[in-house]
Amino acid sequence: MMQITDSYNQKNSLFNAMNRFIGAVNNMDQTVMVPSLLRDVPQDQEDKIEMKTFPHGDMYGSYVLLKSIRNDIEWGVLQADERRKDKHGVTAALEMSRIEPDDESLEKLFHFHLNGLHTVLSKLTRKANTLTNRYKQEIGIGGCGN
Template identity: 40%
Template sequence: MQSVEPKHQKSCLTMALAQYTSAVRNMEHTVMLPSLLRDVTLDEESAMADAKDLYECYLMLKSIRNTVESGLMPLDDWKTKSLHFTKETQNSEITDPEAIFYLHLKGLYSVLNNLTKKSQSLTKRYKDIIGLAN
């Protein structure tokens, strides 16, 4: 049986995951000395809620990539994030499972695209710091 290729591969979940993991791998290969990112302030493009500098942003992007690839989330992170998610969704009035699925799928695409851009931005900033021009 042949698999059917989706018409819009850019909106394919596996493509979005592949682009994100590829961007993080590129970031890891480029950033040879992550410690140079310490105390480098975040710009609007690379700002992340819990990161105070580019080094923390780098670690967070790697951690998310590891979770995406392995499917495993550290137990403490899972408990914290699932508790936060449960509190948010209790206030929601959406009861249709299909609508909930598409709502979360749209959010996942958005998050993956955002994280991909952040990985690419961090890679570019690191190249600027060490004097590598594109």
Template identity: 40%
Template sequence: MQGTERQQQKSCFGTAVAKCSSAIYNMEQMVMFPSLLRDVPMEQDASTGHGTRDMYEYYIMLKSIKASIENGLIPLDEWNSKLTIMDKDADIVENPNLEELFYSHFGGLLHILNCLTKKANTLTKRYKDIIGMSN
């Protein structure tokens, strides 16, 4: 029974958003000197590959995403007007399978939120290692 309950908690959108926001908040509270994160690869054993982000870039990205989660991307009226313009300009399928689209996007969003939570937790742990506060 606990396994099923735990799985439901993992796939709950509100829980995923709360965990992500909490992890980013903890990261913000811990990281007092974001400049220490410059040129530090996100993964400890990461090679210096092309196009990889350093921890500072992840820090800025995570803060930005948290602000969007809490405040929204753009006002709803502006979003609705953009959708109306897109509907006029694009060939929209008359009867899309809305349930299928919903579950596809919902699953993707849950996956992204879980990945962002892991990145925030990893960044916080690595910052603690950098400043000598590792457990």
């Protein structure tokens, strides 16, 4: 009984969610040999949630976004924070670090963000897999399943 619970918890760990996302983006990157073919390929119109999550007009924008997020996960967000500095040179992350919540708030905040990050990574993983399959369809590769 303990092994099943441990296995289930490990499967749903943040580390494993990040690995699934990175693996899906790596697979997408290896499959998409000519990213420019994704230009002007519309996203699935039937998935309204996907359209809100990825407002880019075509699959190429999603491809670039997914690779950028993968790079931020693998290399850290310091470079990304540097790019996002406002005119005063203060990043949003530095602003947030000035807030000193109590220990109970920290635990709640951690769980809130952990849950949110896990949800976002799952959606991004699905998007990378969808994009890979759509690319295969566009270039006519059979057997588009994962």
